[in-house]
Amino acid sequence: MEMIQETKTSLFPTYKRWEIAFEKAEGCHITAGNGKVYLDFMAGIGVVNVGHGNPNVIAAVEKQLSKGWHGSNLFHFEIQEKVASLLTKHSAGDLVFFCNSGAEANEAAIKLARKHTQRTKILSFKQSFHGRTYGTMAATGQDKIHEGFGPMLDGFTYLPYNDLAAVEREMDKETAAVILEIVQGEGGVVPGEDAFLHGVQKLAQEHGALLIVDEVQTGIGRTGKLFAYEHANLSPDIVTAAKGLGNGFPVGAIIGKEKLKDAFGPGSHGSTFGGNPLAMAAAEATLLEVLNDGFLQETEEKGEYLFSLLKEEVGRIPGVKAIRGRGLMAGIECEKEAAPYILKLQEKGVLCIPAGTHVIRLLPPLTMTKDQLLQGVEAIKNVISE
Template sequence: MDQSIDNVQDGELFPTYKRWDITFEKASGETITDKSGNTYMDFMSGIGVVNLGHGHPTVVQAVENQLHKGWHASNFFHYEEQQQAVQLLTTHSCGDLVFFANSGAEANEAAIKLARKHTGRRKIISFVQSFHGRTFGSMAATGQESIHKGFGPMLEGFEYLPYNDVNELEKAVDENTAAVILEVVQGEGGVHPATDDFLKAIEKITQNSGSLLICDEIQTGLGRTGKFFAHEHSGIKPDIITTAKALGNGFPVGAMIGKSHLKEAFGPGSHGTTFGGNPLAMAAVNATLQTLLKEGWIEAAASKGEQFLKELHHQLMPLKNVKEIRGLGMMAGIELTDPAAEKIMALQDKGILVIAAGPNVIRLLPPLTTEWDTLMKGVQLLKEVLNEPK
């Protein structure tokens, strides 16, 4: 018998997360309160999820109203709320069709399946340091060996190229390529934005080869970078867009958006989900998207994000342990000369929550609704913790 069983207490969770010494009690706006009554400024938005802040009243009210109407019936039924969400997503994107899932990983699974089925090809190209999820398909599309380790052979047909390298892409895309999938800003991989030239080259190469372009907008979408979707900054029009995280402002939901020519590949029986697109999720999606659009939070993220990044450069680049600051809109990465973990814990002691993006990068994803004074307070706390002048 495995002696490690003796170390397991009844009712434990699998230790899949390195949890902080914080027990969540409640959250409101840009603030999280723990069980001991300590409050924290949330500069991580639940990992890019609560773009409207925690417990936004419009979203809460919409979900509460739907709770009393009904939670679930199945996708054998038509839901008016689904069609409303489809209209919002397609009106504000280059896509025509939507498949609703429960998460970003599921949205990427759907995208991979659709690309292979539509093209009849097998090769999927992604990029080193990418992150697309932890299911077998999305994990295989992820260009990080640490994510693959211990799970045996990955699914066949996936190839990883250097990010922002057009020459390598031109050599790799061929008649067997079903799709190229990429994040417009690599989030988990260190907050690395794609260049406009790289994105435009991918669009041209995939069009010429008959393969598809998939933009993983799970972290960068829905206002985070100052556009509805981040690829809009470069003017490209991907065949498939995946989104999740901020789509329900904290309610679990994901979506795959595709162009009209992909419709026949995803007919009845080709793909499905029990809970995807359920009425509660659609209530959250519609309220979230309508609020983002009507209240101007996307435009605010563009203007506020530009100034926020300038202030980070001004205040932090003079410090000797700050190597580089990267970002787009309200998404920033501070690359340090040493590991970020100790600094992240020190920031918690100061009352601000941030996350890592790789071993040496502090990632900032504050809610788009965060007031300027709060952002500047966060910058000052970062400066205090990183304060080692050059």
């Protein structure tokens, strides 16, 4: 493994960094400073969905760069309208607000839900992850994320995921919204069951509460649909997106239903950089790639291939407890901690990340070939079997 002499750093130690220096990335490979090439099964953290250095995304950003990279949201930007139209045409929503990250998108969703309903109670789920701002940290159902930062923003109740009876007990006329991930990512790659997701939507509708679906990790093709809620035929009131939306260029968005329009009138919410033309150029090019004929279907097929490989090759190894996920979002739950496996995989030239403590998480670029998927699974099999 590459060793980096890290005697002094000028960075806050918020991240426990690996001993790999990122030098360059292309397609599904990352090259380290020492020349070692890695097969990338993490794509940022589920970000670089259409591949590192995607030529169409680069060309779109370069073209926009020469025209101007910042105005302000006091101007009309045709490119913002184009991206917003792509998002609304291909989702349950009608109106878009642009921001710069997943946390900002969820923060906006929470604000919008409270303002529209004039209620403050929000149901969230244990092991969820929604971000690191005060609002989204409070929405996150994990004590370790809250630790040391209290008091939290009031109003959140954390329920067991996939437990409809718990939602039924807590949902009432005071409830502004339910916020959930279709597949819990950071919490261990846990898919929501269709009956649960439908039941939550129905209960929310019956009580005048909004359904907020956090698609920050599952969106932009990750599970084989543009948004993962499509698998369950949901119609969320608010969808949040970020990560894959700009293929690595920072951009976030919320897509909301028409009925929410008045709650986000002039002066209610804003962002200096949200919707900036460079981010919009990256987002438009990325969306066009993902929405290109056959791309999502191919992703779904590759997902099925990945899961058949994982179940066949990895699922039977003693020490592997479960294989979970959807599309190209997979989790391998192990009896032992995931971190040592991840380091061993790095030695073998494969990059992936943990989800929670015991799950190896795979989030390859959606452009990864079947041969490369097989190569990665073989490495995982060897490492866990050793």
